[in-house]
Amino acid sequence: MESWVREQGGSAHSSRVREAGFTEYQMRRAVREGTLERVRRSWLLVPEVDPRRRAAASVGGRVTCVSAAALAGWWDVGAAEVHVALPRTASRFDRVGVQVHCAQGPVPVHPRAAVDPVLGVLFQVARCRPLIEARAIWESAVRHGAVELDTLARVRWRCDAANRLARTVRGRSDSxxxxxxxxxxxxxxxxxxxxxxxxxxxxxxxxxxxxxxxxxxxxxxxxxxxxxxxxxxxxxxxxxxxxxxxxxxxxxxxxxxxxxxxxxxxxxxxxxxxxxxxxxxx
Missing domain, CATH: 3.40.960.10 (VSR Endonuclease)
Known part of the structure; x- marks a missing residue:
């Protein structure tokens, strides 16, 4: 099970672990033996998980925006806070060290996902960051093969900033x-x-x-x-x-x-x- 969680990036919601065929007993044993950590009761993490994933799990959310971009190896703006996607109804969590995004992106997301999907990340970046930073991240995503230009052009972004980027990004910048x-x-x-x-x-x-x-x-x-x-x-x-x-x-x-x-x-x-x-x- 530890290997499976590691393959998911080092963090996974317990419901997804069960969907993968593991039992509650196996989860408790892994936690007891120290091969996995339980955070906020329902998240399982490998001990050396990336701090951004740990921060998102600690508030019950998903890594998104510039934090998810950096996690994917795209352009890293060096954000001090971890950007996390949460539903508007979320409550009882510590906001210290995290920046919360509640806006709904252009694609459905599994309610227990650990990281936002690519289009969701780009949507949050467009809404959150200055134009120059946002364009750098979008260009980087294209250059890394995370998304195709024609896909960006066809998405219904429901966001003026994202629509503008989708029209002008060309994927020509190496950095x-x-x-x-x-x-x-x-x-x-x-x-x-x-x-x-x-x-x-x-x-x-x-x-x-x-x-x-x-x-x-x-x-x-x-x-x-x-x-x-x-x-x-x-x-x-x-x-x-x-x-x-x-x-x-x-x-x-x-x-x-x-x-x-x-x-x-x-x-x-x-x-x-x-x-x-x-x-x-x-």
Whole structure:
């Protein structure tokens, strides 16, 4: 039984454990022997279960929104609280450390599910988070193969924010910072083409004809080899007439004014144009 609960992600409601063919006696014995823990009387957890699943079980709810997105390996916004879905009638639970979502998503959910389904997670994200964060998570879900673009377009979301995301998400960003960068550029009227192949490799973005954008992730350049590889790639792009602007995670996510000013300065110098070098010599 412990193995079965582990296969479910480390937490399961006792009713679902019984549906799987296990008896109440087996559940009590597993708890007594310490291979499983019982939380809120009806939830069974493996001792090392993810803290987000434990928090949801402790209030009798489901992991949802940004917490479920992070649990699935999508873009993680680093939320301090665990986001949990609960019915509006829920009572007698400790709200400390959790953010409760009561809105009904676009798909039915098993009443004893431990985590919201994909479309339910995206629905809660759209309602809960700022547009840039929400788009980063939706893009990440598409890139991870959790949902297809045509599915997003056909869902009856019953939420303006979700409808807007379903119309505009394209699944082209490789990471959250890429989505954030593109959104901030759009906000000032700059179009960024994503995942453009040049020199046999995809660029995170291209502005105009010759301004290449590369966004380094949080753990990028942890090894010297990574740094040398990127320097070589930047040199090849320069020889092909591209100007490369490379930004790291902190710059995109925290120092966005620097990023915006740098791109605007490059555009003012015509670095996005194929003929900018010839113009500069003139």
């Amino acid at each position: 959250g910072p890429e989505t954030v960068f593109v959104e901030r550029m759009r906000a000032v009227g700059i179009d960024v083409r994503q995942q453009v192949w040049v020199d046999g490799h995809p660029l995170d973005g291209v502005i105009g004809e010759r301004l290449a954008i590369q966004i380094d992730g949080f753990r990028h350049h942890s090894a010297a080899g990574d740094r040398r590889r990127d320097l070589a790639a930047d040199a090849r792009l320069a020889l092909r007439g591209y100007t490369v602007l490379r930004f790291d995670y902190h710059q995109v996510m925290v120092d966005d004014r620097h990023v915006e000013d740098t791109v605007l300065a490059a555009l003012a110098q015509g670095l996005h144009r194929a003929d900018h070098r010839a113009t500069g010599r003139g």
